[in-house]
Amino acid sequence: MNRQACLDRLRTAAPAVLPSLLQCDFGNLEREVRRLEEAGVQALHLDVMDGNFVPNLSYGMPIVHALRQLTALPLDVHLMIREPAKYVRQFREAGADVMTFHIEAVPEPRDLLAQIRALDAASGIALNPGTPLASIAGCLDLCDVVLVMSVNAGFGGQKFNDIALDKLRTVRQQAGPDVLLEVDGGINEKTISSCSAAGGQLFVVGSAIFGQPQYASAVRELTSLAASSL
Numbered sequence: 186m187n188r189q190a191c192l193d194r195l196r197t198a199a200p201a202v203l204p205s206l207l208q209c210d211f212g213n214l215e216r217e218v219r220r221l222e223e224a225g226v227q228a229l230h231l232d233v234m235d236g237n238f239v240p241n242l243s244y245g246m247p248i249v250h251a252l253r254q255l256t257a258l259p260l261d262v263h264l265m266i267r268e269p270a271k272y273v274r275q276f277r278e279a280g281a282d283v284m285t286f287h288i289e290a291v292p293e294p295r296d297l298l299a300q301i302r303a304l305d306a307a308s309g310i311a312l313n314p315g316t317p318l319a320s321i322a323g324c325l326d327l328c329d330v331v332l333v334m335s336v337n338a339g340f341g342g343q344k345f346n347d348i349a350l351d352k353l354r355t356v357r358q359q360a361g362p363d364v365l366l367e368v369d370g371g372i373n374e375k376t377i378s379s380c381s382a383a384g385g386q387l388f389v390v391g392s393a394i395f396g397q398p399q400y401a402s403a404v405r406e407l408t409s410l411a412a413s414s415l
């Protein structure tokens with residue numbers, strides 16, 4: 186889908202829970218996607234890791250492409266990789282709708298953000314808990330999404346770091362009203378309300394969905410907690 190359609194869908198959906206498929210059953214990808222669609226999710230969050238920028242290795246374009254064949258939901262691709270500029274075109278061709286890369290991997294991000302928009306995809310910048318917001322201040326005008334990490338990128342199942350809350354509040358003040366705020370890591374029924382109150386709009390959730398027997402009730406519960414803390 187084109188950038189504008191994707192952003193319209195995400196803005197309409199917010200506050201929205203985006204499942205991170207890192208912990209899904211990859212042997213039954215189609216069944217997992219159907220279960221998530223039936224649970225009412227509005228987009229899928231895909232964690233791409235290269236074993237270099239982060240110590241963990243996950244998947245790349247073939248899985249994004251496979252998911253693109255399975256669903257019309259927006260695909261929000263979180264690139265935890267070095268040199269993302271080398272791969273954004275391929276990820277776009279594979280079906281990525283949002284492409285978010287890390288400021289720690291690309292300290293001069295303006296060209297790449299513009300390049301992502303030139304591919305008619307939504308552009309995102311991510312920052313780890315230890316990275317100051319000042320590092321992205323100079324590129325907010327080119328960001329469709331700011332992804333505030335509430336754990337160090339690399340693994341699911343980590344504990345939520347409160348530092349994300351201050352960052353969400355500050356980005357909300359610094360960025361234009363069109364910038365979507367996303368938060369990722371350790372989000373569950375105990376942490377989602379404060380993220381929403383701090384200005385988060387898109388909530389990436391792995392363990393608190395895939396560790397549950399019923400995805401639908403987990404998604405419903407988390408979404409209603411987020412909505413009631415606006």
Ligand code: DX5
Nearest residue numbers: 205338339341342371391392
């Ligand atoms: C961490 C990933 C997250 C992760 C979220 O590097 O970016 O998307 O899978 O998983 P939980 O919700 O378990 O922290």
Ligand code: ZN
Nearest residue numbers: 232263369389
């Ligand atoms: Zn992620």
